Structures are given as structure tokens and as C-alpha cells.
Amino acid sequence: MVGFLIKFLKTKRNSSRFRLPGFGLATGVTLTYLSVLVLIPLAVMVLTSATVTRHELVAILTNPRVVSAFRVTVSTSIVAALINCVFGTLVAWVHARYTYPGKRVMDALIDLPFALPTAVTGIALTALFAQSGWLGRFLIPLGVSLNYSWWGITIALVFVGMPFVIRTVEPVLDDFDKELEEAARTLGATPLQTFLRVIFPLLIPAVLTGTTLAFARCLGEYGSVVFISGNMPLKTEIVPLLIITKLEQYDYLGATVIASSMLLLSFVLLLVVNGIQWLHRRRLGMEP
Amino acid sequence: MASSASIGDGTVIRRILIAITVLFLSVFLVLPILVVIVSAFQQGMHTYWAAISEPEALDALRLTLIAAGVAVVSNTLFGLSAAWMITNYSFRGKNLLITLIDLPFTVSPVISGLIFVLLFGGRSVVGRWLIDHGIHIIFATPGIILATCFVTFPFVARELIPLMQSQGNQEEEAAYMLGANGWQIFWRVTVPKIKWGILYGVVLAAGRAVGEFGAVSVVSGHIRGMTNTLPLHIEILYNEYQFSAAFAVATLLLVFALVTLVLKRYLEYRIDRKSEAL
Numbered sequence: 001m002v003g004f005l006i007k008f009l010k011t012k013r014n015s016s017r018f019r020l021p022g023f024g025l026a027t028g029v030t031l032t033y034l035s036v037l038v039l040i041p042l043a044v045m046v047l048t049s050a051t052v053t054r055h056e057l058v059a060i061l062t063n064p065r066v067v068s069a070f071r072v073t074v075s076t077s078i079v080a081a082l083i084n085c086v087f088g089t090l091v092a093w094v095h096a097r098y099t100y101p102g103k104r105v106m107d108a109l110i111d112l113p114f115a116l117p118t119a120v121t122g123i124a125l126t127a128l129f130a131q132s133g134w135l136g137r138f139l140i141p142l143g144v145s146l147n148y149s150w151w152g153i154t155i156a157l158v159f160v161g162m163p164f165v166i167r168t169v170e171p172v173l174d175d176f177d178k179e180l181e182e183a184a185r186t187l188g189a190t191p192l193q194t195f196l197r198v199i200f201p202l203l204i205p206a207v208l209t210g211t212t213l214a215f216a217r218c219l220g221e222y223g224s225v226v227f228i229s230g231n232m233p234l235k236t237e238i239v240p241l242l243i244i245t246k247l248e249q250y251d252y253l254g255a256t257v258i259a260s261s262m263l264l265l266s267f268v269l270l271l272v273v274n275g276i277q278w279l280h281r282r283r284l285g286m287e288p
Numbered sequence: 289m290a291s292s293a294s295i296g297d298g299t300v301i302r303r304i305l306i307a308i309t310v311l312f313l314s315v316f317l318v319l320p321i322l323v324v325i326v327s328a329f330q331q332g333m334h335t336y337w338a339a340i341s342e343p344e345a346l347d348a349l350r351l352t353l354i355a356a357g358v359a360v361v362s363n364t365l366f367g368l369s370a371a372w373m374i375t376n377y378s379f380r381g382k383n384l385l386i387t388l389i390d391l392p393f394t395v396s397p398v399i400s401g402l403i404f405v406l407l408f409g410g411r412s413v414v415g416r417w418l419i420d421h422g423i424h425i426i427f428a429t430p431g432i433i434l435a436t437c438f439v440t441f442p443f444v445a446r447e448l449i450p451l452m453q454s455q456g457n458q459e460e461e462a463a464y465m466l467g468a469n470g471w472q473i474f475w476r477v478t479v480p481k482i483k484w485g486i487l488y489g490v491v492l493a494a495g496r497a498v499g500e501f502g503a504v505s506v507v508s509g510h511i512r513g514m515t516n517t518l519p520l521h522i523e524i525l526y527n528e529y530q531f532s533a534a535f536a537v538a539t540l541l542l543v544f545a546l547v548t549l550v551l552k553r554y555l556e557y558r559i560d561r562k563s564e565a566l
Contacts, residue, residue, distance in 0.1 A: 019377060020460055021470035026373035030385075033366045037437055038391055041403035048406055087312050094309040098302055106310070108553050109317045114492075115545040115552075116320075117499025118397075119519040120538045123526050124320035127327055127535075134323060135315075159316050191298075220396025223501035223519070227526065240398035244506060247402065252411055259399045266394040 042263075049260040052253060060257045065233050066242065073239040076150060077218035080157035085211040088165025089203065095166070096173035113162050118223025125156055126227045148230030153238065156224045161214030168210035172203060205280035209273055216269040220262065324542050327535035339525075339533035340540060344512055348521035349540070351429065355504075355517065356497035359436040363493055364486065367444025371482075372474070375452040376460065386449065392441040400438045401506025404431055427509030432517065435503040440496050444489030451485040451559070452478075488555040495548035499541055 052060070060066060094100075095107055113121070129136045129146040139146065146152040176199070184194040222240040229236040237245075239262060246255035329336055339345065370389060374382060392400065408415040408425040418425060425431045459481070463473045479486075501519040508515040510524070518541055525534035 020457065020464055020473065022372060022474070023377050025470075026369045026376075029369040030366065030373050033362070033369075034385075034388060037434070038441060039388070041407050041438070042391070042395075044407050044412075045399070045403045087308075090305060091309050091312065094305050098306055100306050100310065102310075106313050106317070108549055109313065111549055111552065112317050112321075112545065115495045115499075115548045117501060117519045117538075117541045117545065119501045119522045120324060120499070120541050120545075121320065123522065123531075123534055123538060124324050127323050127531075128319055134319065159320070162316060216394060220398070222396065222398050222505075240396050240502060243398050243402060247405065247506065252406065252409075255402060256406065259396075259402050262396055263399060266396070270394050 045256055046260055046263075048253070049256045052257055056253070057257060060254050061261065065237070066258060068234045069237050069239045069242040072150065072153065072236060073219060076153045076157055076238075077215050080154050080161055080218050081211050081215035083154075083158050084161045084165045084214045085207060088162065088210060088214075089169055089207055092166045092169035092173055096170055096176075110163055110166055113160055118160070118221070119227075121159060121224035122156065122227030125152075125159065125224065129155070129228070147228055148232070148236060150236060152228040152230075153225050153236060156228050157218040157221060160221050160224050161218050164214040164217065165207065165210035168206045168213070169203060172206045176202070205276055208276050212269055212273050212276070216266055216273075219265060219269075321542065321546075324535055324538050327531060328539045330535075331532040335532050336536045339530075339536035344516065345518075345521060345537055347512075347514075348516045348518045348537075351432065351515070352498055352517040352519075354429070355433045355436040356494055358433050359440050359497045360490055360493050362437055363440055364444045364490055366441070367448050367489055368486070370445045371448035371452050372478070374449050376457050389442050389445050389449075392438055397439060397500065397502025398506055400503035401435050404434050404438070404507055408434075426507055427511065427515060429515065431507035432504050432515060435507045436497050436500055439500050439503050440493040443493035443496065444486065447485050447489035447492070448482060451482055455481055484555055484558045488552070488559065491548055491551045491555060495545060495552075498544055 091110070095103065126147055127133050129139065129152065131137070131140055136145075136147070144151075146155055181194050181198055184198045185191070189197070220240060222238075222244075225238055226241055229238060229241075231237055231241055239258060243255045243259050243262075246252075246258065370385075373379075374386065405426055406412060408418065408431065410416060410419060410426075415426065423430075425434070459477050460473050463477045468476070499519055500517075501523075504517050505520060505523070508517070508520055510516065510520065512524070516524070518537060522534050522537050522541075525531075525537065
């Protein structure tokens, strides 16, 4: 099997150049490991969900609890992604242009949401917004009770998705050609006009990419949300938790169908990100 | 009119923007760190020490390190092999292969666990056969290792592929012309060129592997002392209202995360590379 694959792959041989040794070994290891760990398990899930009849599919996906979970997951993810879009761009701007005491430490900490285990994030945020918590003791008297609410989930997702926008926008601002904005200013544009008409249009692809990546990450997030959300069915139950609940009830088919729908959604988002980057490269003339 | 003409350089605007940034980052990044540390020591040093030295915590630590160790080693070997294949040869479907390698990043952690339950659980043909022969994968250590391998699958490969592509393979070809064999080229030419890149991928993968929660939660079965990793142990303690103990164990993972960030920074400086979104 692998031998056949290697022969097939090799057909696009660049005959003018010699080859380094190791093609067979590298191909064998790569394709075997990829298939066993990723492709076969994912294929089994997709095939399992394909055994569902249309009637069952409709019954599973229109169940009020499932509909509610999708509504909660998608709405909190959209709002969290938008909050990150605004604040992420702002942080990227400040970090690319200005300095302030402690900036280097803050900049390193921006990757914390990638590094901190989600369970730790979950209990830390819940503790912060609890009644006696550092933020909760001020917010709850004001009527802002975040724990076990829609906004609590959103706050957890803002944390989880935070690095994406900052880390995609910051490099663009660093490489930004300052002569462009100087030219705009010399030609009489106000600072606001220069920002909106010259700088922002060039940032749009990075901002969109970062926001979409954050959104995609939020959709699947589980660990940081389950502690703060309270997991009330029809209110604060998210899709990943519902999948686990279905599994624990031995409703494998239900879990699989819901998971496959989520997977489909992620693929669409992945295509959107690739599309944004392709359009951007084409606009800059890097793509035919 | 150099810098004075730059946008947002007015003192007032700059101060407002910096203030918003610092406030936002403090609430979301600094406060969670502090709250973990303070809550962990709330009931004194004694409770803290008891929480991190009880047998269940040590078992969880052991399993976490085993799963993370296996995942990092096997994904590093895979990453080297995939990067060697992709950067040194031209073949059909190369872009598809690169896309497939990134696949686990787009999959929700819960789904990453679910796929192994479907494949090896008691309901599947394969799972049934294995269980009949005494091999337990789901609700046992192998399942936890598999799920951890899956979620950290792309880290080393996606670091090495662009790095090796940008470096080119002229040196490898020169070594080949001078008579070196494949392993000699790999160990003496390629590895020295990419060693910081390998370490960078290893650090990111280890950070994620140690902290993985959703995927491991699905395959673990929550058997105390048997299939608990540190993040799962935290969840159990928290749900039993042992808050100080939960935060005490969380400090172990927090320290690991902060060390990961410092190493990541250092390696970015070594390979002269900007931080970017995963």
C-alpha cells in the first residue's frame, strides 16, 4: 500500500535534479502516522454520522436543547470574536507604536491564553466574578452577575480568543510603511482620515483573519467555559458540553451527528480564512 | 515631519489608548494569574502542600507527564519526517498534505476525544475485539495518550515546514554530492540548522499536551488514581468544593505555562521570529 503510494507520489519527478535520499522512509512515516492518528479516526466519525437517516437527522438537530446549545455557542462566539476584533486591534496598535512601563512583560503574557490550561482559566475566571471575588464584589452590587450567565461564557471566550487578533495584526503594523501615512498627512489629510482611509484598509485582511480564527477557536472551546457557564440546559449549555452529555447517556449517534455539524462549521471557517488571505494576496498582486 | 506627524501620536490620544490597553490586558491576563496564586495559599502553606502531595495529585502528575512525553516525542518524529518529505521533494498533493497536517487545530477538543471513543469504545467492532483480548484503550491510559497526541499533532511539523522551506536544501545537496548518506545529512546538516525550530515546536506542544482538558476528559472515564491528569484532577477537586486544593494544583500548571511562555520568547529571539497566532 505505502509502496504503491510512493510510486504514485513520485510520478511528479523533477528529472533535471537529483533527489536526496530518504523519500521512502519520510513518506512512509508521515502518511502512516497521519492516517492512523488523524484521518482514520475522523473518517470513522464522519462515516458513523452518515449512517443516520434523514428523519433521525432532523429529529436530532431540531431538538430544542440542541438548537439552544447551538444558539448559545454561536452567539457567544460571535460577540467574543467582535470584542477581540476591537480590543485586539487596539492592543496591537499600542504595542506596535508606543511604549509604556511593563510593555515587554505584557507582550509576553499575551500568549498566556494559548499556554494556560483551559481548566485553570475556567476556575480562575469563575473565582474572579464570584460574589466574593475581586471583580464580582464590585460588579454584583451593580447588578452585573457574570457567573452562570451568557455573558460569563462570553468573557471566558474573550480570554481564549484574545491572542489571535493581536498576533495577526501586530506584524502587519510593524512592517507598515510609514511613508504612506506621512504622504497622506503631507497632502493635508487629518489624522483620523489617514487612519480610516490609508492605514485601516491595509489592516483589514489581518483583522478579519484574526477575528475568524478567534471565532473558530471559541466555537469548540470547552474547558474554560464549563466552570463559569453553570451548564443549564436551554440557557447556558454549549455544544461541546452537549456532545459529552450525549456520550454519557450512550447516545453515540446524537453525539456524532452534532460533532459532525460542528466539524463542518469549522471547515467552512477554515475556507473563509484561506479565502481572505488569497483575496488579499491577489489585491497586492502576489497571486495571478 | 517624521514621527510628530504619525497617527495617534498626540499625547492625549496616546495616553488614552495605552490606558485602555493596560486595563484590558490587566483584567484578562494579570488578574487570573494572581487569583490562582492567592486562592491556592488562602488556607495556608499546609493545605497547599497537602493538596499537591496527596497520592491522587501525584498519580495525576505522573499520567500527565507520561501522556505529554509520548505525545511530544512521537509528534516531533512525525514533524521531522513530514518536514523532510515536504521540503526536500516535489510530489503531487503537497498542499493537501500541509492542510491535512493542520486539521487537528480546527477540531474542537471534545470532538478530538469523541473520535477515539467511536473508534476504540465498546460499541465499535475494533473496540469490542480489543476489549475481548484484554486491551483497554478508552477509559484507560492509551486513550489519554492518543487524545493528547491528536491535539498536539501539528505543532512541530507546522513550525519546521516553513523554517526548512525558507532555508532551502542547498547544503543538504552539497553534502550528498560529497558522498554523505541520508542519516549523515540529516544529523550533521539538517538538525543543526533547525534545532531551535525543533525546540520551539516541542515547547508549544508540551505546553498544550500538559494542559489538555476537553479531549482527555472525554476519553478518561474519570477514574481516580488511574485515568486522571492534572487538569481533570483540578475539575474533580473544584466540583467537590475543595477550592483551595483545586487552585493549589492549578499553580503547578500555571508555573508550567509561564515557563513555556518564557522559553517561547527566548526561542523566538534565537530564531529571530515574530510571535504569531497559532
